[in-house]
Amino acid sequence: MAELCHTLGQILHRPSWLPVPAAALELLLGDAAQVVLEGQQVLPKRTQATGFTYQYPTVKQALQEIVKST
Numbered sequence: 901m902a903e904l905c906h907t908l909g910q911i912l913h914r915p916s917w918l919p920v921p922a923a924a925l926e927l928l929l930g931d932a933a934q935v936v937l938e939g940q941q942v943l944p945k946r947t948q949a950t951g952f953t954y955q956y957p958t959v960k961q962a963l964q965e966i967v968k969s970t
Contacts, residue, residue: 901937902939903959907959908963911964911967922937925937
């Protein structure tokens, strides 16, 4: 989440230094706040093993495309 917010801030030329308090996220999201606060390392091993390649292999490339198309 930190990488996503930092990269989005760079692309939008905006600061991304103001974190959301954990208590606020827990209040709003309940148990799902754990995923947001702690993150999750998900690797597409099986997908990549088949030879699949991503159109936008990095967060930065994907966000740049999203921002460009809006």
